[in-house]
Amino acid sequence: MAAICLLWAAQASAGPTSTRLVHAPGEIVPIPASIPHEEGDMVDKRILGDLRWIAARYPIYVTDGYSGPLPNGEHVGCNMCHVKDSDHYNGVAVDLVPLNGTPGKCDSTWAPITRLAEWAEPLQNQPVPPFRWIGYNGDAGHGCGNHLHLSWQHAPAPMFQLAEWVEVFPTGPAAARKPRPSSPPQKLPTGPPGGIGTIHSGGVSAHGD
Numbered sequence: 001m002a003a004i005c006l007l008w009a010a011q012a013s014a015g016p017t018s019t020r021l022v023h024a025p026g027e028i029v030p031i032p033a034s035i036p037h038e039e040g041d042m043v044d045k046r047i048l049g050d051l052r053w054i055a056a057r058y059p060i061y062v063t064d065g066y067s068g069p070l071p072n073g074e075h076v077g078c079n080m081c082h083v084k085d086s087d088h089y090n091g092v093a094v095d096l097v098p099l100n101g102t103p104g105k106c107d108s109t110w111a112p113i114t115r116l117a118e119w120a121e122p123l124q125n126q127p128v129p130p131f132r133w134i135g136y137n138g139d140a141g142h143g144c145g146n147h148l149h150l151s152w153q154h155a156p157a158p159m160f161q162l163a164e165w166v167e168v169f170p171t172g173p174a175a176a177r178k179p180r181p182s183s184p185p186q187k188l189p190t191g192p193p194g195g196i197g198t199i200h201s202g203g204v205s206a207h208g209d
């Protein structure tokens with residue numbers, strides 16, 4: 001019973017409370033200055049809202065996002081750093097270290113990163129949606145003093161191609177908006193047809209660091 005209560009408490013405090021699927025077309029874009037990052041790093045723009053939200057709450061520094069070629073032929077991101085089928089090749093993963101932290105040493109500067117990792121993955125190998133894979137303590141080549149990897153759930157996509165959809169957690173004013181019971185249903189805000197849905201299942205597949 002105690003274990004069940006602990007499990008419930010961990011899940012109640014972890015991760016976003018809701019997620020949605022974004023079917024709007026993606027694009028590999030530069031990470032904005034509001035999200036501290038290594039110069040030149042880029043991601044699929046559909047995860048920028050979540051990254052902004054995270055950066056506002058945790059002192060993160062992005063060391064890698066999209067890894068692959070750009071339409072203009074240039075290469076962006078860390079080359080040959082990631083595993084086969086890495087989500088970095090689709091622009092829906094980031095590697096993080098503490099902003100102004102101690103590289104290579106697991107000290108107190110990593111505490112907020114550890115909290116972020118535990119928020120996104122309260123139990124090992126059970127990331128909370130919309131996260132697909134979390135690389136931290138317990139994962140080779142990741143962890144306190146090394147780096148935190150966050151991947152977002154996305155439609156299967158070949159290397160260096162954008163996913164048809166990406167799962168994110170809503171942020172900003174729209175996320176706080178609640179349907180008013182007094183409004184006729186047809187006046188409620190709606191997404192594009194077939195464009196936005198809510199799912200609650202995550203699913204764990206081969207990791208994507």
Ligand SMILES: [Zn+2]
Pocket residue numbers: 088093094095135148149150208209
């Ligand atoms: Zn990674």
